[in-house]
Amino acid sequence: MDVPLIATLTTFLAATIRMATPLTLAGLGETISEKSGVINIGVEAIMLSGAFFSFLTVFATGNHFLGLLAGMAGGAAVSMVHAVVSLRCKANQTIVGLALNFLILGLTSFLFLKSFGQTTILPSIAVIKPIQIPILSRIPILGQALFHQDIFVYLAIALVIGLSVFFYKTEWGVSLHAVGEHPRAADTAGLQVDTIRYLACLANGLLGGMGGAYLVLVKLGFFMENLTAGKGYIALVTVILGRRNPWGVMGAALVVGAAEALQIRLQTMGIPIPSQVFSMFPYVVTIVVLLFSIGKSSDPSALGVPYERDKR
Amino acid sequence: MNRFRDALGFLAIAAILLLISVLLILAVGSDVTKAFSSFLRGIFGSFYGFSEVLVRATPLILAGLGVAVGFRTGFVNIGAEGQIYLGAIAITVLGLAAPGLPPVLMVGLAILLGFVFGGIWSVVPGILKARFGISEVINTIMLNYIALNLVGVLVRTWLKDPSYPYPMSPMLPAAASYPELLSPTRLHAGFLVALAAAVAVYVLVFRTPTGFEMRAVGLNSRACHCAGIPVYKNIVLSAFISGGLAGIAGVGEIAGLHHRLIEGISPGYGYIAIIVSLLGQNHPLGVVVAALGVSALHVGSLSMQRAAGVPTSIASIIMGTLVVLILARKSLFGSTVKLVREN
Known part of the structure; x- marks a missing residue:
């Protein structure tokens, strides 16, 4: 192969993985939440809150670790509001999620304007640098894409492995599935349905907040209004396409990431196909996959249904 | 009590x-009285301001009615945004394909076609839900993104105006416009279409056997199944009507305001419509009131930003x-x- 092609391929792969990482993180969070029976379409709000608070913290302290923690806390705050309103007040989970998307979009824009004013130059922070893993990173093509990435990429891969063990090989995983599939049976068996669901929602907030923090701390280095621009909704799609399996979610995020990376590359190359064709691609794929997997519904039976102990 | x-x-x-x-x-750091008074002045202080409330409420009423009809059978339609864009595509295709139609026929056909386009966009997740139990929430969200990108592709390719470098369709013939109601303002006949739709939805939901069946399915689909009310038919029908109404909202944005297909005709109307439907408790009258309220909130806050810096x-x-x-x-x-x- 000639040198430019290899270089293009390497940067393309690396870009794909960078695009996929925040989606993987948020998608894994939503997977945990949905397995417990809580559907939260407020991932967008979780990510946006995570991005905003991590930016604010790093801007004030210069400490990226604190920024990450703040982002995770910001995400968790949103998901806990969702959890309380949908589990305690038994509200329609979809609508709560949607309302939170509006609320957090408004709140972050408002607080950002209040803190920094109307500026033409966006306030920025230093981004986290990639880590070069010796020897492995020198493998042609794959080396730079896989082993010269930032810490979050490695963390996401570790989470995928960890969660696939957690879901399918531990008793906690069984409990999580039980609560989402048949809360009454789980309750009868002595599981604390709502406690498990709250914990699952917390995990969703922490991971989604991390995904949002990634956008600021690694990818962009600045914050602006509506920074996530629909990434939270895309994360929901990766959960469906990945069939709520950690490896599947990562695979789906990579498909979306590849479509995005391809779109940017083709735009710079001046190819006359509208970039929207590629933006559309992951959704069309997901719908086609859904159509082919008809009849094998993988939705948890109690998804979106609040558990009422004293009702039949 | x-x-x-x-x-x-x-x-x-x-x-x-x-x-x-x-x-x-x-x-x-703004002044509270000044902010609130500018908020109210933005809505009621001028003829133009108040007409803007009605203009922005128009798509919210139509899409909100759509979402409400879906909710009646338990079909949670998060896809009104995409269905609005499908309606916009419908009138653009019609206007460019048959520019010679007389105005009444053109507008009538546009509304019908917009209804069908939006309806098809929503009936697909409706069938998937009713037949196979696949959650409509994520499907309708995905179809939003497909619709959004579809418009992006169309205004750059088949529907592009060749005489401009921007991604937009040619101007539609004058016959494909809603009449203006109060000339200096942007108010157009789409608002009347929206009110008529509210009446039609009221009659359908509360005054016909079909509406009764739909409400019954939404309350308890299993009981309906046992009582011989066709659950599948009612969910699919309500999904179709739901998307169709949002489609008419899209037709109105083109016929009343833009007169050509462009990207971004809806600043999230489809999502706000869900909130409108919830606030209006899925009742047509409630939807109209809620849409006016939400629209007034936005118009008022614009004025508050200008006058009080909020x-x-x-x-x-x-x-x-x-x-x-x-x-x-x-x-x-x-x-x-x-x-x-x-x-």
Whole structure:
């Protein structure tokens, strides 16, 4: 192969993985939440809150670790509001999620304007640098894409492995599935349905907040209004396409990431196909996959249904 | 007594929202009286301001009615945004393909075609839900993105105006426009279409056997199945009507305001419509009132930004908080609704 092609391929792969990482993180969070029976379409709000608070913290302290923690806390705050309103007040989970998307979009824009004013130059922070893993990173093509990435990429891969063990090989995983599939049976068996669901929602907030923090701390280095621009909704799609399996979610995020990376590359190359064709691609794929997997519904039976102990 | 406690709950919500607004206004160092007076002046202070409320409420009423019809059978339509764009595509295709049609026929056909396009966009997740039990929530969201990108592709390729470098369609023939109602303002006949749709939805839902079946399916689909009411048919039908109404909203944005297909004709109307439907308690009259209220909130906050320097994002905050509080009020202010249901 000639040198430019290899270089293009390497940067393309690396870009794909960078695009996929925040989606993987948020998608894994939503997977945990949905397995417990809580559907939260407020991932967008979780990510946006995570991005905003991590930016604010790093801007004030210069400490990226604190920024990450703040982002995770910001995400968790949103998901806990969702959890309380949908589990305690038994509200329609979809609508709560949607309302939170509006609320957090408004709140972050408002607080950002209040803190920094109307500026033409966006306030920025230093981004986290990639880590070069010796020897492995020198493998042609794959080396730079896989082993010269930032810490979050490695963390996401570790989470995928960890969660696939957690879901399918531990008793906690069984409990999580039980609560989402048949809360009454789980309750009868002595599981604390709502406690498990709250914990699952917390995990969703922490991971989604991390995904949002990634956008600021690694990818962009600045914050602006509506920074996530629909990434939270895309994360929901990766959960469906990945069939709520950690490896599947990562695979789906990579498909979306590849479509995005391809779109940017083709735009710079001046190819006359509208970039929207590629933006559309992951959704069309997901719908086609859904159509082919008809009849094998993988939705948890109690998804979106609040558990009422004293009702039949 | 229950009514009294309900009213108290809503008063409490209003007080909380007012308090939040005051805190937000103070947070940006603005004057509270000036901010509130500019908010009200933006809505009621001028003919133009008030007409803008009606203009923005038009797509919200139509899409909100659509979402409400879906909710009646339990079809949670998050896809009104995409269905609005499908309606916009419909009128553009019609206007460019048959520019010679007389105005009445053109507008009538555009509404019909927009209804069908939007309906098809929503009936697909409807069938998937009714037949195979696949959740419509994520499917409708995905179809939003497909529709959005579809418009992006169309205005750059087949429907592009070749004489401009920008991604937009050629101007549609004058016959494909709604008449203006109050000439200097942007108010157009689409508002009347929206009100007519509200009446039609009321008749359908509350005055026909089909509407009765739909409501029954939404309340208890299993009981309906046992009683011989076709659950599948009613969910699919309500999904079709739901998307169709949102499609008409898209037709109106083109026929009344833009007169050509461009990207971004809807600043999230489809998502706000869901909130409108919730606030209007899925009742046509409630939807109209809620749409006017949400629209007034946005128009007023624009004026508040100009006059008092309060960011418009305050409107999103208030809207989101309002919905969260309304959903949570059962637990916050005593569970009156639950009592009513149990009696």
